[in-house]
Amino acid sequence: xxxxxxxxxxxxxxxxxxxxxxxxxxxxxxxxxxxxxxxxxxxxxxxxxxxxxxxxxxxxxxxxxxxxxxxxxxxxxxxxxxxxxxxxxxxxxxxxxxxxxxxxxxxxxxxxxxxxxxxxxxxxxxxxxxxxxxxxxxxxxxxxxxxxxxxxxxxxxxxxxxxxxxxxxxxxxxxxxxxxxxxxxxxxxxxxxxxxxxxxxxxxxxxxxxxxxxxxxxxxxxxxxxxxxxxxxxxxxxxxxxxxxxxxxxxxxxxxxxxxxxxxxxxxxxxx
Amino acid sequence: xxxxxxxxxxxxxxxxxxxxxxxxxxxxxxxxxxxxxxxxxxxxxxxxxxxxxxxxxxxxxxxxxxxxxxxxxxxxxxxxxxxxxxxxxxxxxxxxxxxxxxxxxxxxxxxxxxxxxxxxxxxxxxxxxxxxxxxxxxxxxxxxxxxxxxxxxxxxxxxxxxxxxxxxxxxxxxxxxxxxxxxxxxxxxxxxxxxxxxxxxxxxxxxxxxxxxxxxxxxxxxxxxxxxxxxxxxxxxxxxxxxxxxxxxxxxxxxxxxxxxxxxxxxxxxxx
Numbered sequence: 001x002x003x004x005x006x007x008x009x010x011x012x013x014x015x016x017x018x019x020x021x022x023x024x025x026x027x028x029x030x031x032x033x034x035x036x037x038x039x040x041x042x043x044x045x046x047x048x049x050x051x052x053x054x055x056x057x058x059x060x061x062x063x064x065x066x067x068x069x070x071x072x073x074x075x076x077x078x079x080x081x082x083x084x085x086x087x088x089x090x091x092x093x094x095x096x097x098x099x100x101x102x103x104x105x106x107x108x109x110x111x112x113x114x115x116x117x118x119x120x121x122x123x124x125x126x127x128x129x130x131x132x133x134x135x136x137x138x139x140x141x142x143x144x145x146x147x148x149x150x151x152x153x154x155x156x157x158x159x160x161x162x163x164x165x166x167x168x169x170x171x172x173x174x175x176x177x178x179x180x181x182x183x184x185x186x187x188x189x190x191x192x193x194x195x196x197x198x199x200x201x202x203x204x205x206x207x208x209x210x211x212x213x214x215x216x217x218x219x220x221x222x223x224x225x226x227x228x229x230x231x232x233x234x235x236x237x238x239x240x241x242x243x244x245x246x247x248x249x250x251x252x253x254x255x256x257x258x259x260x261x262x263x264x265x266x267x268x269x270x271x272x
Numbered sequence: 273x274x275x276x277x278x279x280x281x282x283x284x285x286x287x288x289x290x291x292x293x294x295x296x297x298x299x300x301x302x303x304x305x306x307x308x309x310x311x312x313x314x315x316x317x318x319x320x321x322x323x324x325x326x327x328x329x330x331x332x333x334x335x336x337x338x339x340x341x342x343x344x345x346x347x348x349x350x351x352x353x354x355x356x357x358x359x360x361x362x363x364x365x366x367x368x369x370x371x372x373x374x375x376x377x378x379x380x381x382x383x384x385x386x387x388x389x390x391x392x393x394x395x396x397x398x399x400x401x402x403x404x405x406x407x408x409x410x411x412x413x414x415x416x417x418x419x420x421x422x423x424x425x426x427x428x429x430x431x432x433x434x435x436x437x438x439x440x441x442x443x444x445x446x447x448x449x450x451x452x453x454x455x456x457x458x459x460x461x462x463x464x465x466x467x468x469x470x471x472x473x474x475x476x477x478x479x480x481x482x483x484x485x486x487x488x489x490x491x492x493x494x495x496x497x498x499x500x501x502x503x504x505x506x507x508x509x510x511x512x513x514x515x516x517x518x519x520x521x522x523x524x525x526x527x528x529x530x531x532x533x534x535x536x537x538x539x540x541x542x543x544x
Contacts, residue, residue, distance in 0.1 A: 001364055006290050015287035018278050018377050023357065024415035025297025031365075056416065057423050083365055085295065088419075092273055093303075093355055093381050095418045095445060105290050109365050130402035131437060135416060142414035143296035144328065144407060146367045147360075151329050165403060173367060 003107040004080065010069055016105070019091040025141035026097070027087035028052040030198075031235055034074040034082050034108065035270045041235060042070065044198045049086060052138045058088050059102040066104060073108050079270055081109040081236060085141075116158050116237065118252075121244035122172075123153035123160035124221070129170050129193035137196040149173045159232060161224075161245070164193045169219045175234040176200035179219065179227035180255040186215040199233040199268070206262040212255070229253030238269035275379040276352065282341055288377070291363040297413035298369070299359035300324040302470075303507055306346040306354050306380065307542045313507060314342065316470045321358060324410045330360050331374040338376060345380050351542055353381040353508060357413075388430050388509065390524075393516035395425035395432035396493070397445065401465035403436050409468040421445045431504060433496075433517070436465045441491045447506040448472035451491065451499035452527040458487045471505040471540070478534040484527070501525030510541035 006014045021027065030049050033040040046063055053060055066084070073082060085107075089100030127149040135142065145162075150173050153160050159172045170188050171177050176197040178187045185207045190196050204214050224230055229250065230242040239260050243250050263269040278286045293299065302321050305312040318335055325332055338356070345354060357379075361372030399421040407414070417434075422445050425432050431444045442460050443449050448469040450459050457479045462468050476486050496502055501522060502514040511532050515522050535541040 001370070003291060003365075008290060013290075015289055017287055018280060018285075018357075018379060019275060020294070022292070022294040022297075023301070024413055024419060025294075026416065026419055029295070056420070081365070085290075093275075093353070093379070095415060096422045097419075098273070107290060107365070127406060128404075130404035130407075132400075132402035132417070133437075134399060134420060135402075140416060141296055142416045143367060144298065144412060144414045145404070147296060147298055147369075148328070148406060150368045165405075 001109065003109055004077065005073055005106070005108040007069065007073070007106045009104055010065070016103070017091055019093070020103070021088040021090065021097055022141070024095065025143065027058070027085055027141045028056065029086070029139055029141060030084045032070070032082040032084065033236055033270055034077050034080045036078050037075045038267070039070055039074050039082065040270065041198050041202060041268055042067065044201060045084070048139065048196065048198060049084065052140060053086060053102070055134070055138060056088070056140065058086060061086055061102055061104055069104070069106060073106060077108060079111045081111065083107045083109065116240060118241055119243055120156045120158045122242045123157040124246060125149040125152050125160040125162050125173065127152060127162065129162050129164040131164050131166065131192040133192055136192050136194060137190050139195050146173045163221070167220070169221055169224055170194040172232050175232035175237070177219070178203060178231050178233065179224055180229035180253060181227050183255070184213045184215060185255065186217050186219065188219045189216050197234055199235045199238065202263065202268045203233050203239060203259055206259055206266065206268070210258055210262060229255050231256040238263055273381065275381055276349065277345055277378070277380040279341065279345070279378045281375055282337070288375070289363055291365070292375070293360040293362065293369055294413070296367065297415065299330070299357055299413045300328065301358070301411055301413060302356045304342070304354040304356065305508055305542055306349050306352045308350055309347045310539070311342055311346050311354065312542065313470050313474060313540055314339065316473060317356070317507070320411065320468065320470060321356065324412060325358060325374070327406070327410060328360070328412065330358060333358055333374055333376055341376070341378060345378060349380060351383045353383065355379045355381065388512060390513055390515055392428045392430045394444070394514045395429040396518060397421040397424050397432040397434050399424060399434065401434050401436045401442050403438065403464040405464055408464050408466060409462050411467050418445045435493070439492070441493055441496055442466040444504050447504035447509070449491070450475060450503050450505065451496055452501035452525060453499050455527070456485045456487060457527065458489050458491065460491045461488050469506055471507045471510065474535065474540045475505050475511060475531055478531055478538065478540070482530055482534060501527050503528040510535055
């Protein structure tokens with residue numbers, strides 16, 4: 001699939017130098033839904049991006065410029081996807097960068113027509129996530145673990161669950177995980193591994209708004225299999241139930257549906 | 273510093289698409305010394321690259337083409353550095369790549385004039401290496417840990433030692449580690465973290481050729497501080513002693529010198 005638009009530092013430009021810091025995955029990204037001129041959850045995406053820039057020690061990016069550029073791209077499309085990348089500046093060969101301001105890159109992509117079948121199974125990945133507190137939570141560009149994990153499965157599986165090297169279940173390869181146990185909503189702690197998804201934060205917020213108890217905890221695979229409902233979230237798909245996982249299957253549950261309604265009502269997810 | 277030459281799939285070309293898999297650090301690299309037409313330790317670099325390509329599931333690269341291209345670049349320079357990158361093919365947005373053969377990129381760089389002062393101290397980095405057996409040993413492009421570690425120190429420190437998240441000392445940010453204890457040479461095991469340097473392999477081979485006992489083991493910081501000699505290796509610098517580390521200092525020892533002589537005599541390191 002080709003991008004609709006490609007911008008580097010605000011200019012239409014399809015390529016970057018081979019010697020860019022991309023050669024070490026030295027940057028961050030955000031995947032944002034553009035819905036008829038609106039950037040869904042833009043303040044939340046921006047906040048995570050800024051937090052990542054600080055944690056990795058990248059030169060700051062002006063959020064006003066970033067926002068103006070993203071909005072300019074959003075008004076050109078109906079429903080589409082924006083990928084924002086911020087890469088450390090400075091070219092060269094070694095791990096220590098030369099001088100240079102961070103680069104921002106934006107690509108826009110058609111909304112995928114591929115309907116995810118909720119009945120499709122979810123895979124248990126063998127690829128484990130390393131425990132690295134310094135990078136946990138960030139949407140950084142060092143993504144070999146997710147790439148290896150996605151190589152493990154194909155259709156009909158639409159997503160795979162990943163454990164860390166200690167066996168805790170952390171997330172999907174491209175989504176965050178929630179379980180519902182006797183009405184309580186729990187999502188895995190992300191202090192040692194995983195990406196703190198923007199939609200994950202929004203799911204917790206909307207659930208609290210609905211009066212639900214929300215917890216962050218370490219989750220075992222056993223506990224997931226015993227949960228009343230299990231679902232996944234990300235910015236593009238919103239929330240999706242896991243209805244089949246290994247030998248276990250679930251019926252659709254009421255909690256995720258309530259949250260999905262709240263997300264749509266609040267404009268966090270596209271009203272498809 | 274600018275590269276002398278930049279090639280993408282054999283053609284002079286300075287840029288690659290923004291949508292390249294570099295956006296996830298989804299590739300491997302080698303740093304090779306070019307010495308008056310010769311590529312030092314080329315078979316060893318090629319072997320590690322091929323092993324990495326297999327482990328990451330990249331489309332294979334024809335080693336004959338890779339070698340011919342590298343040799344073509346080497347005959348243009350005296351003493352210089354070649355960086356070879358192999359990046360997964362396929363463009364797009366997500367972790368699962370589209371179809372496409374792997375891309376090979378080569379850049380060449382002037383030999384650095386910066387003399388490392390052996391008396392300069394080595395830093396103990398606080399940044400820890402995550403334990404990830406699936407990626408350990410490979411010279412892959414997910415290098416945020418090394419980048420964070422190098423941010424911790426500056427002149428006069430010329431290198432930093434890194435522990436893994438369990439506290440084992442694994443390597444330098446850009447080099448492998450050796451200790452000499454009562455004539456026995458030991459280098460850290462790299463089953464869970466670290467890069468299996470080509471020069472590390474060569475140091476072990478030359479030491480064995482000199483009749484030394486060579487071991488691979490887990491190393492604590494205490495054991496390093498108590499060693500008779502400590503030194504670092506990489507393909508560009510060969511071997512360099514650690515003479516100052518925190519409060520500890522060492523005199524130059526005989527074992528590393530013997531190995532350095534053997535490396536030069538065998539053509540593994542440039543005869544500067």
